[in-house]
Amino acid sequence: MTRFRLESSRLLEVELRNERVMTRAGAMVAYDGQIKFEKSILGGEGLFGALKRRVGGEGFDLMTTSGTGRVYIAQNAAEILLVPLQNEKIFIESSSLLAFDDGMRSNTVFAGLRGASSGQGLFTTTVEGTGNVAAISDGTAIVLEVTPSEPLFVDPDAFIGFKGNIRQEFIFDVNWKTMIGQSSGESYQLKFTGQGIVYIQPSERR
Amino acid sequence: MPQYSLINSKMLSIKLHGEEVYAKRGSMIAYTGQVDFAPSSSGSEGLGGRAMRSVTGEQMSLMSARGTGEVLYAFYGLHVTLIQLSEETFFAESESLLAYDGRLRSGTQFMGSGGMQGMLRGAATGSGLFTTTLEGAGELAIVSDGDSFALDVTHERPIFVDPQAYIGHRGQLQSNIVTDVGWKSFVGQSSGESYQLKFTGLGTVYIQAAERGGNR
Numbered sequence: 001m002t003r004f005r006l007e008s009s010r011l012l013e014v015e016l017r018n019e020r021v022m023t024r025a026g027a028m029v030a031y032d033g034q035i036k037f038e039k040s041i042l043g044g045e046g047l048f049g050a051l052k053r054r055v056g057g058e059g060f061d062l063m064t065t066s067g068t069g070r071v072y073i074a075q076n077a078a079e080i081l082l083v084p085l086q087n088e089k090i091f092i093e094s095s096s097l098l099a100f101d102d103g104m105r106s107n108t109v110f111a112g113l114r115g116a117s118s119g120q121g122l123f124t125t126t127v128e129g130t131g132n133v134a135a136i137s138d139g140t141a142i143v144l145e146v147t148p149s150e151p152l153f154v155d156p157d158a159f160i161g162f163k164g165n166i167r168q169e170f171i172f173d174v175n176w177k178t179m180i181g182q183s184s185g186e187s188y189q190l191k192f193t194g195q196g197i198v199y200i201q202p203s204e205r206r
Numbered sequence: 207m208p209q210y211s212l213i214n215s216k217m218l219s220i221k222l223h224g225e226e227v228y229a230k231r232g233s234m235i236a237y238t239g240q241v242d243f244a245p246s247s248s249g250s251e252g253l254g255g256r257a258m259r260s261v262t263g264e265q266m267s268l269m270s271a272r273g274t275g276e277v278l279y280a281f282y283g284l285h286v287t288l289i290q291l292s293e294e295t296f297f298a299e300s301e302s303l304l305a306y307d308g309r310l311r312s313g314t315q316f317m318g319s320g321g322m323q324g325m326l327r328g329a330a331t332g333s334g335l336f337t338t339t340l341e342g343a344g345e346l347a348i349v350s351d352g353d354s355f356a357l358d359v360t361h362e363r364p365i366f367v368d369p370q371a372y373i374g375h376r377g378q379l380q381s382n383i384v385t386d387v388g389w390k391s392f393v394g395q396s397s398g399e400s401y402q403l404k405f406t407g408l409g410t411v412y413i414q415a416a417e418r419g420g421n422r
Contacts (some may be wrong), residue, residue, distance in 0.1 A: 010352040010415035029371035030413050032363050074371070074415035077352030 002101050002130040012073040012099065012134050013078050016066070020102035023073055025061035027098060033069015062100065073099055078136040081160065081199060089128040091168075092135055092161035094190030095205065124161075135160055138203035151193040157204035160203055164196015208307050210288055210345040218279045218286045218305060218347050226272040229305035230349075239275015241376060244309055246270040279305055284349040287412070295341040301418065302348045302373040309344030320344035337374070348373055352415035364406040377409015 003015040012020055016035065025039060039061060065071055074080075075098060083090060085104070100106065105128045127133050135141075137160055146152045146166055153171065162168070172188045192198050209221040220227050222239070228246060246268045251404055271277050280286070281304060289296060304337065306312070316367050334402065340346055359365045361381060366384065375381070382404045405411050 007355060008353055008415070011355055026417065028368055029415065029417065030357060030365055030367040032365050032410070035366075072355075072357075072413070074352065077414070077416035 001103065004084075004099070004134060005087050006080060006082060007072065009013055009079045009140070010074055012082075013181050014065070014071045014073060014099065016068055016071065020064055020066040020104055021071075021099055022062045022106070023065050023071075023099040024075060024097065025063040027073045027075045028065065028071060029050055029074050030072040031069055033067060035065060035067040035069045035071055037063050037065050064090050065190045066102075073134070075136050077198055078138055079140050081135045081137050081141040083133045083135070083163070083199075084162075085127070085130060085133060085150070085163075087130050088163055089126055090133055090161055090163040091124050091126050093159055094125040096135045096137065096201075097125055097127075098134040098136050098162045100127050100133045101129070104129035104131045104133075135199070137199070137201040138205075139201055142202060144198045144200065146194060146196050146198055148193070148195060152190055152198055153189045153191050154198060154200055155204060156188070156190050158200045158202070160199040161188055162192060162196060162198040164194065166192050166194040166196040166198070168192055207309075209344075210305075210347060212286060212288060215285050216280055216283055218288075219276055220228065220271075220279065220305060220307075221276050222271065222274055224274055225307060226270050226271075227277070227305055227307045228268045228270050229277075230281055230303065231233040231267040231269045233279045233281045233304060234269070234271065235278050235280050236269075237275055237277040239273060241271050241273035241275045241277055242373065243324060244270050244272075250371070253397075270408075279347070281349050283349055285353045287348050287350060287354045289346050289348060291340070291343055291376075292345065293343050296346060296374060296376045297337040297338055297339055298346070298374040299372055300338045300349060302350060302414075303338055303340075304339055304347040304349045306346040307344060310340040310346060313341070315339050348412070350412075350414035351418075354412050354414055355385045357411045357413060359405050359407060359409050359411055361406075361408060364403040364404055365411050366404050367411055367413055368417060369401070369403055371413045371415075372403055373412045373414050375405060375411040379405045379406050379407040379409040379411070 002019045002021050005015070007013045011029070028037060080098060091109070094108070101145060107126045107128070109124055110127055115187045141160060146164070163172055169191050171191045208225050208227055211219050213219050231245065234243065248249065286304060291310065314336055319353060357365050359377070384399055384404045385401045
């Protein structure tokens with residue numbers, strides 16, 4: 001299994017021993033050893049996954065990074081959230097996905113009416129299996145727990161991802177004030193119910 | 207001798223006792239005492255260096271501060287790193303250079319070894335293939351988007367760096383531009399990592415956790 005280590009809160013070091021990771025295209029800042037970078041045409045999801053992403057407007061590209069050596073990865077000086085998975089599944093807003101182990105399965109799933117006005121894709125990326133996942137967060141990521149007795153509401157622009165036995169739905173808070181242009185700016189939210197963990201960033205995507 | 211100190215990770219203080227300090231234009235945020243500021247396009251280098259800069263496009267937009275007092279510098283909330291030189295040469299990406307003074311001599315150098323062809327390529331892409339050199343003994347300050355990282359280069363461990371994340375290097379290092387252009391680059395499937403700077407030898411390379419020109 002590949003080794004992920006945070007060199008600092010903003011720089012990820014991935015050690016490869018003849019292995020592969022999927023990383024966001026263009027996120028490599030330095031490396032040593034024998035490493036190859038190739039754009040992953042299908043994003044590790046087969047033709048259908050790639051097609052769905054194209055249609056869904058998931059505006060991000062992955063590259064496969066393979067070989068033996070150390071790769072340093074960073075994106076816009078954003079802070080990096082490392083999530084080790086033990087036979088679990090994580091849902092990540094794809095614009096926040098930075099890198100994951102190639103041994104895991106990834107897919108693009110329909111996530112509801114996200115971003116009808118926030119301009120985000122209609123799909124979220126899932127990564128499933130055992131290994132490491134790295135996501136970027138504008139500011140230090142906040143981990144919130146969801147329990148059956150306490151559902152959680154999150155601004156879609158601050159949402160990074162979630163894992164656990166959680167159901168996600170969209171809540172619209174539209175009333176006559178919204179209609180006459182007196183919106184509070186918080187007209188719709190993501191609602192999470194169940195048992196699990198939600199990751200958010202202390203900033204809203206522009 | 208000007209005294210450099212960091213107020214916090216993003217703010218630099220320089221105490222002047224009659225000397226002249228060169229800094230990125232527009233980076234002064236406050237000062238006390240009697241200090242005069244003037245634009246300077248070339249810092250502490252001669253006419254030849256100035257001509258070299260206009261040819262290579264490695265422009266430095268500097269201002270000088272002269273007088274007695276304390277000047278505070280900061281640049282768009284970027285992180286500041288202080289570097290101490292003892293009779294050696296530091297190579298800095300000019301955009302990352304925040305401040306230095308007359309104890310260091312500045313110049314321009316090409317990073318690659320591809321001869322004229324490589325030089326033209328560098329000039330065409332304009333992304334940090336020429337660096338500013340600072341030579342002598344003294345301090346200098348660099349800025350980085352996110353904190354800066356020092357990566358050690360040894361004879362057994364050459365380092366490859368994205369030119370847009372490169373901020374500087376020191377030591378006995380040779381730099382080369384390596385291209386990784388395969389058939390995929392030609393059909394629009396580039397990984398976005400088509401060329402890199404390769405450093406071999408013994409020394410230290412400084413990088414930042416962001417790529418210049420990236421969308422924020």
